[in-house]
Amino acid sequence: MAGHSKWANIKHQKKKEDRRRAKLFSKLSKRIAVEAREGGGDPEKNPDLRMAIQKAKDNNMPKDNIQRAIDRGTGNLDGVEYERIIYEGYGPAGVALYLDLMSDNRNRTASELRHLLSQHGGNLGEKGCVAWMFKRKGQLIIDRTEVEVDEDEVLMSALEAGAEDISIEEQMIEIIIEPSGLEDARKSMEEDGYEFSSGDVVMIPENTVDVDNKKEAQKVLDLMDELEDHDDVQEVYSNFNIPDEIMTELEKEE
Template sequence: MAGHSKWANIKHKKQKEDRRRAKLFSKLSKRIAVAAREGGGDPEMNAELRMVIDKARDNNMPNENIERAIKRGTGELEGVDYESFDYEGYGPEGVALYLEITTDNRNRAASEIRHILSENGGNLGESGCVAWMFDRKGQLVLDNSNNSFDEDEVLLEALEAGAEDVKLEGEIIRILTDPKEFMSVKEELEENNFEFKDSDIVMLPNNTVDLDKSGAKKILNLMDELEEHDDVQEIYANFNIPESVLEEIENEE
């Protein structure tokens, strides 16, 4: 497992569930507000808003939170004016980083994120400096911790629905799609009683940097700090940590 997937699988062990959930809801509210402001508050007419609402519901975000965020975006409720954009750069050990940002103050966000990277052996780069190392994909995540899914059956149904690939990674199954086919694949699989743990358009690395224990500690500390920043929606990275190294680090904690 590499980069974003690796981090997604271990970050919950580093945060208490209630604190993690509150931070996630705050970030999703910002993203919903931006989507509603840019494309209108009707999810049937706004594909981006519909996708983010689905992600929020996948993560059990209360409907009243969702509705409130939509109304802030459309101006029905007073709220902060957010904007969304991407940052690219490098972490320690030459790891490529692609950050999705939603903030009410671009200058502050740039300054704070630049500081976090600098303090952890990284730096911000020019637009496009690492984007070519990632592929934009639709991703649907199934929780298979109880072995309730048969990988072959999931693969067959997903491909029939128009997915590109299915990957088994520990306790999760990831279904990958062309971004343009994401919603149609998701809807067809939901009609076949699939319930997703998470769903979104993501950036997946097309090459990876293998890390030893020292490098792994550095990048995980950086990922942790970036994750804590309120303006950082998503972090994509192209690192790979061998299971043996990850277990060694976890046993030290």
């Protein structure tokens, strides 16, 4: 999940958190293994691995699991070899989809995703068909349901840390930073006493598509659920925005 859509709504995420915990650990292990294989197993010398490990820690992944994933990536443990794949396409209501995957079988993954998208009124597109709609940015999230913060103080701390954009909402605070400055910004704000529920480099949509038809909005959310549940999908980025009133109606029906 990412972008500025209501899909990033923390309340909506938490309903699925327990169900996805085991699957999440598996996906995080894949990412760590791939980063270790591509850039070496020393996080001090491999910033991409360091970021993957931090994400695993943010999600309370045990240290032993993290080390096993590193060892698989460096060849110290036997395991399946995964490759990184990017797929692009469209979902219901014409929303753009940018999918970050790690798979051990490119043909199988492509076939499964093509079938899944077609079932939900979407389709895979050619390379580059939607990538231009997104920008690669560093993102830090403060979960306001877990901690109490002073908005003005967070704003000041984030700006001093180099934030480009700050979105303050009822349940979350999103801080956008240039990717190269993400680690330093996080360290700076942690020194100010802030804790983050997540911090990663993500694809942020430059413009959003409002999905204000309830039926279409449900189709989009159903597709996002299916994509996130797919074993090979690491991240799903989209440019849709569901208005608050529609999101509230859909949550009441769950």
